[in-house]
Each structure stands twice: as C-alpha cells, then as structure tokens.
Amino acid sequence: MGAHSHSDSFSYRPIGKYDFEEFIDMAIRFHNYPAPGLLVGGYMVEEAKRQIPRGVLYEAIAETGWCLPDAVQMLTPCTIGNGWLRVVHHGVYGLVLYDKFTGEGIRVWLDIAKFPKDSEIRTWYLKLRPKIEQDSDRLRHEIGMLGSDILSSGPVKVRKQHLGKRSKGRIVICPGCGEAYPAKDGNVCKICQGNTLYEPMPGMPKGGFLTGSHPEA
Amino acid sequence: MGAHSHSDSFSYRPIGKYDFEEFIDMAIRFHNYPAPGLLVGGYMVEEAKRQIPRGVLYEAIAETGWCLPDAVQMLTPCTIGNGWLRVVHHGVYGLVLYDKFTGEGIRVWLDIAKFPKDSEIRTWYLKLRPKIEQDSDRLRHEIGMLGSDILSSGPVKVRKQHLGKRSKGRIVICPGCGEAYPAKDGNVCKICQGNTLYEPMPGMPKGGFLTGSHPEA
Structure with a gap:
C-alpha cells in the first residue's frame, strides 16, 4: 500500500463487511495477489448484493474471465463448481446477480465516464501506459478511495432459456x-x-x- | 455423516493437510454443500499435487465444470479469475496439474474399474438410481474410506499452443x-x-x- 496506508487523513471504503485492507488479504489468499480487477470487483459484487432484495436465491454472471469471477466466488455462495456462477467472455467488467427463478436482477459495471481525469484507474483500465509504467500503489489507493463511485448499475432480466438447473x-x-x-x-x-x-x-x-x-x- | 461419524472403528483418509471432516466444513463454506464430486475432487487434487515435483509453478485443467473446479480452487493457488485454472467441458472427473512452462504434468481421474461392486459411489457416479434414492451418508462414508484408492493417474504433456499467458x-x-x-x-x-x-x-x-x-x- 506504500505511504498511503499509513496516513489517517482518509479512509478506504469497506467492501461489504470487510475493511479494504482485510479484503486485500483475502484476495492474496484466494487469488494469489490483490489484482486491481479483483478489488474493484469486490465493490461491484457488494453493490449488486445491496440492490438484490433480501431472501432472494440468486445466481451470478461475470462478463469477463479476468479477476471478476473470483470476487463473486469470495463474496457470494456462487462458484464455478456449484454452477451458480457463469462466466461469459464479453470482455467488460460487468456482472449480474439475478433471481434464479424469475431471472430479474441487477447489472453492475465499471463506468469509465465516472473515472476521474488523469487517474491511475483510467490508465490501468484503458491500458494507457504499459503495465510496468503503471503506479500500482496509487492505483490501489484510488480504488479504495473511490469504491462504488465509479460503478453504474441497473435492472436486467435474464432470458428464460438461460434459467433452470444444469443437468x-x-x-x-x-x-x-x-x-x-x-x-x-x-x-x-x-x-x-x-x-x-x-x-x-x-x-x-x-x-x-x-x-x-x-x-x- | 449419520451414524458413521461417531464410530472409532475406522478412520477417514486425510485430504492433504486436512482431515476429511475439516475438508467437509471447508466445502460447505465455499461450495455451499459437501457435494460428493467435490470430496472426491479433494483427493484428486492432492494426488496430483503429490506427484508434481516440488517448486514447479503449475496450472490446472478441470475436465468437467461439475464440482471439480472448486476442489482445485480450494486446494491450489489456481482459480478461474487468476487464469491458472481452465475448465473444459469433457464430462469426466479428470484433472491435470502441469508445469506452466514445459506443459509436463499429471492427469488424475476417477477410475470406475477401481470402484467396489455394489458400492454407493458406483451408484452415484453411474447414476444407477435416481438421486432421491441414493444414500448420501453411505456415499460420503465410502469416499472418506476409499480416498485415492479409486483414482488412476499418469503423466501428460499439455500441447504448446495451450501454454503461455492469456492477454x-x-x-x-x-x-x-x-x-x-x-x-x-x-x-x-x-x-x-x-x-x-x-x-x-x-x-x-x-x-x-x-x-x-x-x-x-
């Protein structure tokens, strides 16, 4: 976290019931390193959970195979192996949690229109500089500070043919x-x-x- | 676990560094229930890990999307989101751990030739009776008793075109x-x-x- 983590002049947004720093530790244990896509993914999953009515049995769709599926697996009961998480390779940082019976759900995505100008998160997401020239401490700091401010969301309905138990x-x-x-x-x-x-x-x-x-x- | 878990006349095989019962608890936490495929998957992953030379950076292939990927994610650093686990839908309980640079690895699979006759594991795997008529306590007991005895394994080499970082x-x-x-x-x-x-x-x-x-x- 570099020098940022030792300052008291700001505080990172929690990811659900976890402190940002706690989630980083979890990310290292499960995913092997605290990838930026996994950290923003944490905020995305929690934003979708917040909007799904309590008590709804939900399943998940991750629109990229990069990092995002692991945020879903860490923060929800949905995994690749139990079949409640589906990964589709659409290349965008978007995810959907939806009622497994009705298909009604919430889509959350990383919204570049909400990225601050000259932010490291813009540089990272749009690959404006090669990875080696990116500032990963600053990137992580921005992610923790911005939290769900860089997300957009809205209701969707999963089509009937995609609902139902796999067999x-x-x-x-x-x-x-x-x-x-x-x-x-x-x-x-x-x-x-x-x-x-x-x-x-x-x-x-x-x-x-x-x-x-x-x-x- | 039914009556079996209270008996001292036998002991279940460990899954790597975990007792069978510990792994069942982990399976409930991650996968939401201790699915038979996940429990046998635990033995499969540990068998492959045992045969991979120490210090090798390995990646994983799961040959089914049913349960098995979660055993890999629970017991290795390989996950769907970090890209070190690939799921191919070949419909068999088989998995490969392989050296990410050379492609050399170990394939482990559930070997029906090694299933005891009239075992519940045979009934489960071959779907000889509908799920509702299967004895899940007995099935779990058999899995813990048999451990890696019902597995086969051998060396494989992942083809060059499937190696290398995703981009x-x-x-x-x-x-x-x-x-x-x-x-x-x-x-x-x-x-x-x-x-x-x-x-x-x-x-x-x-x-x-x-x-x-x-x-x-």
Missing part, C-alpha cells in the same frame, strides 16, 4: 476407454473424440484417455 | 456504448454485438449496454 443427463460407459460420460456427448466420450489439450506421455497407464480407440494412442 | 490485447472505446473493450472483439464491444444472456428492464440507466446502437434498445 448432465444420462450417464453411459464409453466403448473407447471404459469410463463413464454423459450420453449426450456422443457415441464415445469427448476425450476419446480427441478433445484434450494434452498428449499422453510414456508411462501413462492404460485406462482413462489412453486407449486403442483414442486418436492419439 | 486481453489492446483496449479501445466502443462507439456503441462508450465503454472500454478488447479491440480483438470487433468494431463494437461484444455486448453491443448482442451478446447478452439478459434484456434490460425499465429504469436501466443509459450507458453500459443500453444504448441506441444496441439491438435490444
């Missing part, structure tokens, strides 16, 4: 590798169809994706 | 909505191209995705 459907045994997979994926599992990002190495035991029917075998 | 590239201002977006997405941002899962509601302020150029406006 794997019927499970069958793959004739290629002998493992279980969702029948809807095809006649053999997706791995035996060649969908891997990697190749097996010498010493890979039989089973799993290394079989006679596998295109890489 | 947003150049950032530009969208002529549609005035917000910043990655230039590589096109002439207007993806939101202004109509890529939303939701529609704006009355009261949505101007800015963000509700603009004259937006197909839904």
Whole structure:
C-alpha cells in the first residue's frame, strides 16, 4: 500500500463487511495477489448484493474471465463448481446477480465516464501506459478511495432459456476407454473424440484417455 | 455423516493437510454443500499435487465444470479469475496439474474399474438410481474410506499452443456504448454485438449496454 496506508487523513471504503485492507488479504489468499480487477470487483459484487432484495436465491454472471469471477466466488455462495456462477467472455467488467427463478436482477459495471481525469484507474483500465509504467500503489489507493463511485448499475432480466438447473443427463460407459460420460456427448466420450489439450506421455497407464480407440494412442 | 461419524472403528483418509471432516466444513463454506464430486475432487487434487515435483509453478485443467473446479480452487493457488485454472467441458472427473512452462504434468481421474461392486459411489457416479434414492451418508462414508484408492493417474504433456499467458490485447472505446473493450472483439464491444444472456428492464440507466446502437434498445 506504500505511504498511503499509513496516513489517517482518509479512509478506504469497506467492501461489504470487510475493511479494504482485510479484503486485500483475502484476495492474496484466494487469488494469489490483490489484482486491481479483483478489488474493484469486490465493490461491484457488494453493490449488486445491496440492490438484490433480501431472501432472494440468486445466481451470478461475470462478463469477463479476468479477476471478476473470483470476487463473486469470495463474496457470494456462487462458484464455478456449484454452477451458480457463469462466466461469459464479453470482455467488460460487468456482472449480474439475478433471481434464479424469475431471472430479474441487477447489472453492475465499471463506468469509465465516472473515472476521474488523469487517474491511475483510467490508465490501468484503458491500458494507457504499459503495465510496468503503471503506479500500482496509487492505483490501489484510488480504488479504495473511490469504491462504488465509479460503478453504474441497473435492472436486467435474464432470458428464460438461460434459467433452470444444469443437468448432465444420462450417464453411459464409453466403448473407447471404459469410463463413464454423459450420453449426450456422443457415441464415445469427448476425450476419446480427441478433445484434450494434452498428449499422453510414456508411462501413462492404460485406462482413462489412453486407449486403442483414442486418436492419439 | 449419520451414524458413521461417531464410530472409532475406522478412520477417514486425510485430504492433504486436512482431515476429511475439516475438508467437509471447508466445502460447505465455499461450495455451499459437501457435494460428493467435490470430496472426491479433494483427493484428486492432492494426488496430483503429490506427484508434481516440488517448486514447479503449475496450472490446472478441470475436465468437467461439475464440482471439480472448486476442489482445485480450494486446494491450489489456481482459480478461474487468476487464469491458472481452465475448465473444459469433457464430462469426466479428470484433472491435470502441469508445469506452466514445459506443459509436463499429471492427469488424475476417477477410475470406475477401481470402484467396489455394489458400492454407493458406483451408484452415484453411474447414476444407477435416481438421486432421491441414493444414500448420501453411505456415499460420503465410502469416499472418506476409499480416498485415492479409486483414482488412476499418469503423466501428460499439455500441447504448446495451450501454454503461455492469456492477454486481453489492446483496449479501445466502443462507439456503441462508450465503454472500454478488447479491440480483438470487433468494431463494437461484444455486448453491443448482442451478446447478452439478459434484456434490460425499465429504469436501466443509459450507458453500459443500453444504448441506441444496441439491438435490444
């Protein structure tokens, strides 16, 4: 935090029930470093939570895979693995929390029209200078001072076709590798169809994706 | 945990440095409930970590979006938001931890050939009975007793084209909505191209995705 954190002449905005400094510690533990996108994301998630009526069971959409999904996972019950958080790669710092039954919710986004002129947050968000020339202490200071002042928000409604529980459907045994997979994926599992990002190495035991029917075998 | 948790005649396998019961508490806090897929996922992640040489900077691939990504996020520094965890939807309980520079790593998967006959874990994984008729106490007991005995593993190498840092590239201002977006997405941002899962509601302020150029406006 540099010299800023030792001054008493200002105070950072809390992120929900956490002090800004507490949230930075949480960010280091979960995300490995207090990325600017995660810190602004904290304010975004809390702003959306504030506007969602109490008691509503909500799910989340993050409009970028950069940092923002982790703010959602840290501050709400929605995670990638439980399926209540969806990440869509639309390249903007926007997120939606919505009623999982009705689809009604709140969209919050980082609004560049609200960024102070010559601020480090503008430099960072618009990449006006290379990362190495950015002042990360000043950037973090600005984020903590501005809090939700640089956000905009408004109501949205998630379309019906995107609501409802995800389902794997019927499970069958793959004739290629002998493992279980969702029948809807095809006649053999997706791995035996060649969908891997990697190749097996010498010493890979039989089973799993290394079989006679596998295109890489 | 039912009656099983009060017995002293057996002990559950630890998940890395955590007791099985501790990991269940962590699973409830992060994932909202101790899903079977998350518990087996815990053993899978720890098995892969055990086989990765110490000091290697690794990244992760989860081969299903069901539960498994959360085990990775709970037990490694890799998260969706920091980009060190990738989720591919191949429908199998498999995961890879790999050296982010060389691509060399370990694949671990749930191996149905190692499931005991008539086990609840077989019933669960192959969906042999509807969820409502499954015995979740017995299932959890089996998972804690079997630990990594039902896993297989082997070396893999992530292909070169999938290695390397993700990059947003150049950032530009969208002529549609005035917000910043990655230039590589096109002439207007993806939101202004109509890529939303939701529609704006009355009261949505101007800015963000509700603009004259937006197909839904």
